[in-house]
Amino acid sequence: MNRLKRLFEHKQERVLSIYFTAGFPAKDDTLTIMQALEQAGADIIEIGMPYSDPIADGPTIQESNLQALANGMDMETLFGQLEEMRQTVSLPVVLMGYLNPIMQYGEERFCARCQELGIDGLIIPDLPISLYLEQYQALFNQYGLSNTFLISPQTSEERIREIDQHSDGFIYMVSSHAITGAKASISEEQIAYFERVAAMQLKNPRLIGFGISDAYTFTTASRYSHGAIIGSAFIKVLAGSRNLEADIHEYIQNVIKQA
Amino acid sequence: MIEIKVDEKGFYGNFGGAYIPEMLHPNIEELRLNYEAIIAEPDFQETFHSLLRDFVGRPTPLYLAERLSEKFGAKIYLKREDLCHTGAHKVNNTIGQIILAKKLGKKRIIAETGAGQHGVATATVCALMGMECTVYMGALDIERQRPNVERMKILGAKVVPATSGSKTLKDATNEAMRQWINNPVDTHYIIGSVVGPHPYPEMVARFQSVISAEIKAQLLEKEGRDYPDAVIACVGGGSNAAGAFYHYYNDPRVRLIAVEAAGLGISSGKSAATTALGTPGVLHGSKTLLMQTKDGQVVEPHSISAGLDYPGIGPVHAHLFESGRGEFIAVEDDDAMRAGIALSRTEGIIPAIETSHALHALSLMEYKPGDVLVINLSGRGDKDLDTYIKWGKY
Numbered sequence: 147m148n149r150l151k152r153l154f155e156h157k158q159e160r161v162l163s164i165y166f167t168a169g170f171p172a173k174d175d176t177l178t179i180m181q182a183l184e185q186a187g188a189d190i191i192e193i194g195m196p197y198s199d200p201i202a203d204g205p206t207i208q209e210s211n212l213q214a215l216a217n218g219m220d221m222e223t224l225f226g227q228l229e230e231m232r233q234t235v236s237l238p239v240v241l242m243g244y245l246n247p248i249m250q251y252g253e254e255r256f257c258a259r260c261q262e263l264g265i266d267g268l269i270i271p272d273l274p275i276s277l278y279l280e281q282y283q284a285l286f287n288q289y290g291l292s293n294t295f296l297i298s299p300q301t302s303e304e305r306i307r308e309i310d311q312h313s314d315g316f317i318y319m320v321s322s323h324a325i326t327g328a329k330a331s332i333s334e335e336q337i338a339y340f341e342r343v344a345a346m347q348l349k350n351p352r353l354i355g356f357g358i359s360d361a362y363t364f365t366t367a368s369r370y371s372h373g374a375i376i377g378s379a380f381i382k383v384l385a386g387s388r389n390l391e392a393d394i395h396e397y398i399q400n401v402i403k404q405a
Numbered sequence: 406m407i408e409i410k411v412d413e414k415g416f417y418g419n420f421g422g423a424y425i426p427e428m429l430h431p432n433i434e435e436l437r438l439n440y441e442a443i444i445a446e447p448d449f450q451e452t453f454h455s456l457l458r459d460f461v462g463r464p465t466p467l468y469l470a471e472r473l474s475e476k477f478g479a480k481i482y483l484k485r486e487d488l489c490h491t492g493a494h495k496v497n498n499t500i501g502q503i504i505l506a507k508k509l510g511k512k513r514i515i516a517e518t519g520a521g522q523h524g525v526a527t528a529t530v531c532a533l534m535g536m537e538c539t540v541y542m543g544a545l546d547i548e549r550q551r552p553n554v555e556r557m558k559i560l561g562a563k564v565v566p567a568t569s570g571s572k573t574l575k576d577a578t579n580e581a582m583r584q585w586i587n588n589p590v591d592t593h594y595i596i597g598s599v600v601g602p603h604p605y606p607e608m609v610a611r612f613q614s615v616i617s618a619e620i621k622a623q624l625l626e627k628e629g630r631d632y633p634d635a636v637i638a639c640v641g642g643g644s645n646a647a648g649a650f651y652h653y654y655n656d657p658r659v660r661l662i663a664v665e666a667a668g669l670g671i672s673s674g675k676s677a678a679t680t681a682l683g684t685p686g687v688l689h690g691s692k693t694l695l696m697q698t699k700d701g702q703v704v705e706p707h708s709i710s711a712g713l714d715y716p717g718i719g720p721v722h723a724h725l726f727e728s729g730r731g732e733f734i735a736v737e738d739d740d741a742m743r744a745g746i747a748l749s750r751t752e753g754i755i756p757a758i759e760t761s762h763a764l765h766a767l768s769l770m771e772y773k774p775g776d777v778l779v780i781n782l783s784g785r786g787d788k789d790l791d792t793y794i795k796w797g798k799y
């Protein structure tokens with residue numbers, strides 16, 4: 147069974163998903179970061195596949211993408227780094243990235259490789275649901291990969307229902323100020339949006355994926371959803387770190403401690 | 406012959422579509438569902454055409470370049486888009502989109518720009534309509550194109566540098582898309598070329614198609630037939646070419662010659678000849694031909710002309726190339742510059758360096774003596790004076 151589904155079967159609150167860009171800060175940090183995340187108490191690992199033109203990401207993640215590429219990262223290098231991951235990492239692992247590098251690798255070859263390595267799901271921000279249903283759904287299913295869609299406050303109820311129907315991992319909620327990037331607090335407008343979606347009784351769990359950076363924002367977001375995703379704030383921790391294991395441990399522990 | 410036409414999902418053959426983050430879906434869907442109906446409204450048409458006439462200065466002349474014709478042994482007409490207000494064809498599209506944005510109730514306009522021509526054309530129509538305007542421009546291009554930056558500021562626009570990546574047009578486009586994601590409700594994004602997610606490529610081509618509509622009427626008057634033997638235009642993203650080809654897409658009597666920038670040479674590693682070097686991929690919301698690495702990372706292009714310095718090409722042009730309907734020629738920096746100087750001396754017209762690429766195609770293409778050729782003279786060279794001076798060989 148897919149590790150994402152298993153996770154949400156026994157944990158429905160305060161699920162913490164952490165995003166980092168593969169190959170950042172140094173090319174071979176990928177597995178070290180994953181192991182540290184597991185030991186520190188994260189629930190899901192999202193690995194960003196570096197891309198030259200990440201249009202749905204803010205400055206911090208853009209910079210980490212460019213740095214990773216400058217470090218010499220490519221898809222084959224990433225798969226090489228993940229070759230042995232299932233010997234030490236048992237958390238669900240999701241790959242996040244843009245469609246073009248996947249197309250160039252070859253969609254079926256990509257999915258087969260993901261399955262072989264024990265990847266549980268994909269998040270591809272520039273793959274809209276219509277194209278997913280036409281061209282990718284059967285393929286992802288064949289290789290046991292969950293697909294996660296993003297929704298925003300502008301996403302209509304009808305479309306949220308459609309996305310829910312065709313999702314089988316979790317739903318990734320972003321705000322209207324939706325480019326990824328850590329923000330200090332959560333506004334009332336955002337809370338109204340969380341409550342509106344919570345009231346829809348969707349079949350998929352919901353993770354809130356923006357503006358989450360610390361224990362307070364994580365706890366607040368978790369009150370209206372199954373948990374939250376941290377990206378930019380975590381990249382900043384990595385960028386300034388001289389001891390990845392210790393710094394990751396300290397950061398994650400601080401986020402998940404009960405206020 | 407294959408039909409050149411967009412389908413309901415926004416594809417021209419294998420290229421096009423709308424590969425967009427979900428956050429942009431409401432904006433794109435709003436446009437897709439409304440633009441055709443709005444454009445068809447008599448009120449829209451009236452405003453659009455009166456502004457093109459009285460504000461832009463259309464119709465632009467179709468000028469028989471006699472000395473150039475004599476030199477090449479063909480009958481060469483220049484479609485004088487360089488005489489449009491703001492100095493290039495770009496304004497045809499910004500006029501159309503600003504009226505559309507008003508009808509959609511938008512309050513703010515954002516745009517990307519490379520050399521600054523589209524930025525100036527956008528700032529101009531925003532001033533005309535009293536709308537707030539922000540233009541994203543690569544930090545490197547801001548340095549290279551100072552006069553256009555100042556023109557935009559004089560017109561009241563805010564110019565924001567894109568500081569990621571190569572700091573040029575591609576990055577400015579990324580930044581404009583990010584800002585649109587962040588301001589989805591009150592903002593319209595005026596894309597400057599026939600690129601981006603559906604319906605942009607077709608919508609921009611429709612606004613630019615006034616060029617070929619006029620060519621037809623003008624040729625009928627001058628030649629007694631409404632079609633030439635060939636239309637020649639330069640292609641970066643491809644908006645002036647799409648406009649000049651539009652009403653001839655499906656007329657087999659007319660050759661469509663698209664001229665790309667070879668930079669320092671197609672195999673020099675410093676080129677922007679997308680059809681020669683590109684493979685199918687997705688950039689800025691559509692599937693098209695794209696200069697990229699084996700790993701799917703977008704490659705930095707190079708051209709002496711900032712307006713052709715783009716790693717992709719509009720999906721309709723990718724289709725014209727793949728289907729064989731269009732003939733694609735690549736012209737190197739130096740040859741383009743010489744063709745620009747030659748036109749200046751033969752006809753007294755200093756062309757934009759983008760356009761100079763199309764002019765050099767006359768030396769590379771085959772044609773029969775006496776053929777009627779129309780070159781779309783997409784812009785004037787005022788903005789390029791610095792580049793001409795630095796190049797120096799005149």
